[in-house]
Amino acid sequence: MRVPLVSLAFALLATALPALAQTQVALTPPMGWNSWNYFAGKVSDKDIRAAADQLVSTGMKDAGYVYVNIDDTWEGERDANGVIHPNSKFPDMKALADYVHAKGLKIGIYSSPGPKTCAGYEASYGHEEQDAETYAAWGFDYLKYDLCSYIDDVMVKQAPHDHAAQMRLMVASYDKMGKALQAAGKKTGRPIVLSLCQYGWDAVWEWAPELGGNLWRTTGDIEPNWDRIYSIASQQSGLESYSGPGHWNDPDMLEVGNGKLSLAENRTHFTWWAMLAAPLLAGNDLPNMKPEIKAILTNKDVIAIDQDPLGKQGQHAYSDGEVEVWTRELQGGAMAIAVVNVGSDRYATHPFHLNLARIGLAGEQTGKDLWAGEEIKLTQGMPLELPSHDVLLVRIDKPALSHSM
Ligand code: GAL
Numbered sequence: 493m494r495v496p497l498v499s500l501a502f503a504l505l506a507t508a509l510p511a512l513a514q515t516q517v518a519l520t521p522p523m524g525w526n527s528w529n530y531f532a533g534k535v536s537d538k539d540i541r542a543a544a545d546q547l548v549s550t551g552m553k554d555a556g557y558v559y560v561n562i563d564d565t566w567e568g569e570r571d572a573n574g575v576i577h578p579n580s581k582f583p584d585m586k587a588l589a590d591y592v593h594a595k596g597l598k599i600g601i602y603s604s605p606g607p608k609t610c611a612g613y614e615a616s617y618g619h620e621e622q623d624a625e626t627y628a629a630w631g632f633d634y635l636k637y638d639l640c641s642y643i644d645d646v647m648v649k650q651a652p653h654d655h656a657a658q659m660r661l662m663v664a665s666y667d668k669m670g671k672a673l674q675a676a677g678k679k680t681g682r683p684i685v686l687s688l689c690q691y692g693w694d695a696v697w698e699w700a701p702e703l704g705g706n707l708w709r710t711t712g713d714i715e716p717n718w719d720r721i722y723s724i725a726s727q728q729s730g731l732e733s734y735s736g737p738g739h740w741n742d743p744d745m746l747e748v749g750n751g752k753l754s755l756a757e758n759r760t761h762f763t764w765w766a767m768l769a770a771p772l773l774a775g776n777d778l779p780n781m782k783p784e785i786k787a788i789l790t791n792k793d794v795i796a797i798d799q800d801p802l803g804k805q806g807q808h809a810y811s812d813g814e815v816e817v818w819t820r821e822l823q824g825g826a827m828a829i830a831v832v833n834v835g836s837d838r839y840a841t842h843p844f845h846l847n848l849a850r851i852g853l854a855g856e857q858t859g860k861d862l863w864a865g866e867e868i869k870l871t872q873g874m875p876l877e878l879p880s881h882d883v884l885l886v887r888i889d890k891p892a893l894s895h896s897m
Pocket of ligand 1: 528563564609611689713
């Protein structure tokens with residue numbers, strides 16, 4: 493019997509939909525806040541509540557920041573039944589999750605596949621299913637799973653000198669927790685986002701999506717300084733095709749507002765993460781956020797680039813000396829262009845000249861300068877003077893493409 497192709501497609505879709513509806517989280521890169529970059533080991537229940545309050549009162553929640561993520565150092569001891577309990581900084585995890593949920597936000601937690609976390613606290617080795625069920629029972633929506641002690645205590649110990657076997661052990665540990673989270677989430681009806689943190693080892697982008705990973709770190713840790721941020725942004729080249737709805741490359745949490753980053757550097761850092769379709773997890777001191785930092789983190793036009801439903805990660809298109817041009821394809825044929833002065837000098841009499849032809853555009857383009865908030869016209873060869881480490885970010889809704897593209 494010949495089944496018309498259209499009916500077949502509908503039938504397949506109908507059977508696939510219930511499963512999809514359950515598993516589809518992180519259709520756009522997760523947005524929220526994480527405790528590590530500012531509070532590190534000092535974080536407490538009070539800080540998490542304050543962060544949730546601030547996400548609402550600053551307008552960050554309205555701008556899309558949803559997850560309030562507790563990083564390392566919440567963990568206490570296991571009881572006689574092996575159930576993990578929080579330490580004295582976190583008196584009641586269920587009450588904390590309820591508090592965050594009551595604000596219309598979601599909450600995230602942290603562990604390691606090894607016996608200890610990076611900061612030396614109790615982790616999930618040998619208790620994966622039990623921990624996943626505990627997190628689900630408390631009401632958690634997100635787990636960051638950080639390799640840490642699993643390297644020495646399991647991978648190296650069980651497979652000394654056999655690097656390939658070590659990598660297989662690592663993949664298996666994430667697979668185990670991925671399955672445990674899916675089972676636990678199914679029971680409660682609250683899906684749990686899985687964030688892999690193993691610093692990009694063993695081309696994690698190739699295998700993480702199959703294990704239910706929704707995001708995966710692509711590098712080692714970020715730091716609040718230009719060199720580290722630039723280095724991480726540069727290391728994303730070539731990974732574009734692995735990112736997409738439900739599964740994202742994660743160049744690490746934001747340092748916007750931290751350290752000694754200049755305003756231009758904060759702007760450029762946020763622009764890069766938006767161009768990269770990166771998870772936007774703010775990592776700053778929300779109760780003491782300066783207005784100019786809030787303006788960066790809540791720029792809705794820039795966030796719309798990051799959250800573009802097409803989910804296509806942008807790329808470094810070309811460099812001209814110390815100026816880099818990045819492009820990102822957006823839904824409906826729109827395009828984002830970021831021009832970044834990565835050099836330490838200010839351009840003077842010899843500005844950078846934008847080469848539209850090199851990014852597939854022909855003739856004058858009308859767009860919006862997303863940091864200035866106004867219309868801009870781009871022309872072939874136009875001179876652009878950008879201060880050191882600053883950026884021009886333009887969205888063009890109807891780009892005039894050159895025929896050769
Ligand atoms: C690191 C991780 C950081 C933070 C820290 C906590 O491995 O990359 O983001 O989670 O551990 O100890």
